[in-house]
Amino acid sequence: GGEMDRIKNPPIEEFVHSVLPEFLGIDQVRVTHGAREGMYAAMNALCRPGQTLVVDGNAHYTTILAAERCGLFIEYVPASPGPDYRVDPDGFCQAISRLREAGETPAMVCLTYPDGNYGNLVDARAVSRICDQEDLPFMLNGAYSVGRMPIKASEMGADIIVGSGHKSMASSGPIGILGASEEYASSIFRKSALKKNKEVELLGCTVRGAGMLTMMASFAHVAERTGHYDQEVENARWFSSRLGEMGIIQQGDRPHNHDLMFFKSDLLYEISMKAKKGRYFLYRDLKQRGVCGIKAGLTRQFKLSTYLLTRDELSAAADAFQEIIDSYA
Amino acid sequence: GGEMDRIKNPPIEEFVHSVLPEFLGIDQVRVTHGAREGMYAAMNALCRPGQTLVVDGNAHYTTILAAERCGLFIEYVPASPGPDYRVDPDGFCQAISRLREAGETPAMVCLTYPDGNYGNLVDARAVSRICDQEDLPFMLNGAYSVGRMPIKASEMGADIIVGSGHKSMASSGPIGILGASEEYASSIFRKSALKKNKEVELLGCTVRGAGMLTMMASFAHVAERTGHYDQEVENARWFSSRLGEMGIIQQGDRPHNHDLMFFKSDLLYEISMKAKKGRYFLYRDLKQRGVCGIKAGLTRQFKLSTYLLTRDELSAAADAFQEIIDSYA
Structure with missing residues (x-):
């Protein structure tokens, strides 16, 4: 069977398997229908119904819907009252402790970086350290950062990162990108047991056509502007x-x-x-x-x-x- | 929160909630990222992991991937050997019996109408009667029929129907449509318990932009040609x-x-x-x-x-x- 991300002309393979991983500072990248679909794919692959997603209180509604679609509970790390609406990295530690004490199972941590209301940037590196200690996958929702500002998952300690093509990468939507470290990529991008070379979580193939080509056409400009x-x-x-x-x-x-x-x-x-x-x-x-x-x-x-x-x-x-x-x- | 399918200018609301339901002969329709994403949404809403999808042996690989992503088993209704590659409607009855005898739980029946290899059209009405007797939801994969030939879910007895915008509706892909009868629409298009007016299975909003507008722009031509x-x-x-x-x-x-x-x-x-x-x-x-x-x-x-x-x-x-x-x- 065909694999869209292996097409060489136009150079989709190079873009997906070399250019984007380097741009995001992460091992594996796939193109998705949008940031929300990327978050859902990661949660669906890595979490089980009844487990809990730990998420910042400023999260976009789509993070919550993705978790709900997976049958996950939500544990918020509340933002401070206005005018700061600040999310403290230590809040993630407390949220995870609350869950464990209550006998719940945190399955993933998601940080909106920045959030779409206040444009606040939480210290992702600090959240990453907490996730490492707790042995939880750390996902960064970069819908408003990937393509706007320099952002490397490796430097932030993110295991998973999503970006939005139509929001921040000058692409004809809906389109997004989903990156994962090798540790989690093998689950998120697992191949079908039934259909050769098809990745289950992407239903074999996601974005084709205008979205893909505009993302590739815009990429040089997008990468440059982040500088x-x-x-x-x-x-x-x-x-x-x-x-x-x-x-x-x-x-x-x-x-x-x-x-x-x-x-x-x-x-x-x-x-x-x-x-x-x-x-x-x-x-x-x-x-x-x-x-x-x-x-x-x-x-x-x-x-x-x-x-x-x-x-x-x-x-x-x-x-x-x-x-x-x-x-x- | 906003609901894309309620936008009045351009007339997306009328298109999604009136034009498409009439065109497909079904109660509720939503626009999806493609036929495969529509099938997955229906399975994810109506089936539970460990249950079984009953499907024709000529099914497109995406039906199988959607089921696999949901954690479903597959029970095929085999096609006859060549040159006919024919799927007998009675085969669905036998497949369901096999499952029940083995203590498995059939959760949905999917018929590819027509299949994408031979262009064979199975008697959907006959399959529908079997599904009614067995009290199973009946999904029609109309990726190669919706937009090409006259097809009304009501006349075929289909509870769920998917179509492909880029394959058969002259639309800039990826885009598809997902229709459901009221009986199943309330599950498939259920609203979030957490985010007002957002439909969980669609992650709040699916196709925007070029896909949506080209589907609407092409629709009059597409509807006419089916005549x-x-x-x-x-x-x-x-x-x-x-x-x-x-x-x-x-x-x-x-x-x-x-x-x-x-x-x-x-x-x-x-x-x-x-x-x-x-x-x-x-x-x-x-x-x-x-x-x-x-x-x-x-x-x-x-x-x-x-x-x-x-x-x-x-x-x-x-x-x-x-x-x-x-x-x-």
């Missing part, structure tokens, strides 16, 4: 500071370490109470000034990303916020 | 007869009822033993005459499809075979 991540962080911090001066307060890690940021603003909320069209004023007024990216209807709290915007563009966006606030003063 | 299926069958039979006159013998159902056909030919095999480039002669010589579709290197047996080719085009293709045979005489 400028320092500038992205600097820009994010600068933008956070500009909005802060207007009373629009960034939540999560401060100083921030990612382009994805969450803001709260009582001021914009108060304006929404009296503005024409109410809470849609912010979306409308920003759009009039050529700024988009904030979900329509949100004013009191919203997230945005500064990724790949120049300082001039960010300055214009910040000016737009200031103008809007002034216009309702 | 001309009689002509497709007539063309397939005519082509089978032309090749038969040359000693290239169609296997499977005769007269045939599908555009997908499997041929055997000792004559072409004998030519391959002496032709330049050996077994690649057929691919090369057909290509020189503007005919493609047969896998390079095959001569003794190969499959092809006559779908959507005109009688003139099929006549030219048959002439090409005759010319090639004559050229080696």
